[in-house]
Amino acid sequence: MVKREIVGAHYGLRDWLAQRVTAVIMAVYTVLILSAVAGLPQMDYRHWKVLWQTPLVRYASILFMVSLLLHAWIGVRNILMDYVKDPALRLTLYVLVIGALLGYAAWSVQILWGN
Amino acid sequence: MSRPRPKYLNLFQIRLPVPGLVSILHRMSGAVLFLLLPSLLVLFELSLESAQTFARFKAIFSHWAIKLMVIGVVWAYLHHLCAGIRHLALDLDYGTELATARASSWAVLALSVVLTLVVIAMIW
Numbered sequence: 001m002v003k004r005e006i007v008g009a010h011y012g013l014r015d016w017l018a019q020r021v022t023a024v025i026m027a028v029y030t031v032l033i034l035s036a037v038a039g040l041p042q043m044d045y046r047h048w049k050v051l052w053q054t055p056l057v058r059y060a061s062i063l064f065m066v067s068l069l070l071h072a073w074i075g076v077r078n079i080l081m082d083y084v085k086d087p088a089l090r091l092t093l094y095v096l097v098i099g100a101l102l103g104y105a106a107w108s109v110q111i112l113w114g115n
Numbered sequence: 116m117s118r119p120r121p122k123y124l125n126l127f128q129i130r131l132p133v134p135g136l137v138s139i140l141h142r143m144s145g146a147v148l149f150l151l152l153p154s155l156l157v158l159f160e161l162s163l164e165s166a167q168t169f170a171r172f173k174a175i176f177s178h179w180a181i182k183l184m185v186i187g188v189v190w191a192y193l194h195h196l197c198a199g200i201r202h203l204a205l206d207l208d209y210g211t212e213l214a215t216a217r218a219s220s221w222a223v224l225a226l227s228v229v230l231t232l233v234v235i236a237m238i239w
Contacts, residue, residue: 027199048162048169111163
């Protein structure tokens with residue numbers, strides 16, 4: 001008799017961990033960026049722009065965006081897994097979501113570095 | 116055992132326990148945040164492109180309908196954040212007793228509303 005173990009695709013634990021690590025990164029970023037915005041001497045274009053041009057803010061924001069996109073992918077994929085039963089439709093939606101998220105990533109880099 | 120199968124559940128007749136409510140709101144707020152991401156990026160880009168677009172951003176932001184939408188996003192973000200922190204605590208085995216889990220669910224609901232009210236007071 002062949003002994004077969006029942007195992008999954010092995011991405012469960014990795015995704016579970018990624019979801020939590022990215023969540024913590026985003027939570028910390030949220031507190032820091034809100035204090036930075038609250039600490040602006042004046043809410044005008046000059047101060048606003050200078051804040052977002054600071055290298056630390058730029059890199060922290062990109063780290064936040066990467067975390068958000070990974071977090072959103074795992075979350076949206078889980079939602080689609082639960083409710084969309086037709087495999088072809090589900091796969092199509094996966095591709096659309098991944099495409100959108102990669103687009104948002106490029107767009108964020110352009111917003112933060114382009115101006 | 117002659118009850119008809121399969122049995123379909125009427126979602127509108129189910130009364131969720133509070134932790135269940137927090138759970139489904141966590142999922143719904145996450146989905147809403149994902150769907151609104153492009154709109155938020157548009158606003159963010161507008162605010163940074165130039166002094167002119169910043170002025171336009173401020174004008175758009177001062178419209179009451181946009182403010183309502185932003186408040187909705189803020190609530191979704193705060194609820195998702197608070198429910199997420201509760202989730203992390205549960206992962207670490209804190210607050211897994213029924214009474215505590217119920218109490219922390221109420222705390223998540225209340226705290227996210229209170230924080231949203233603080234934001235409303237700041238931006239209105």
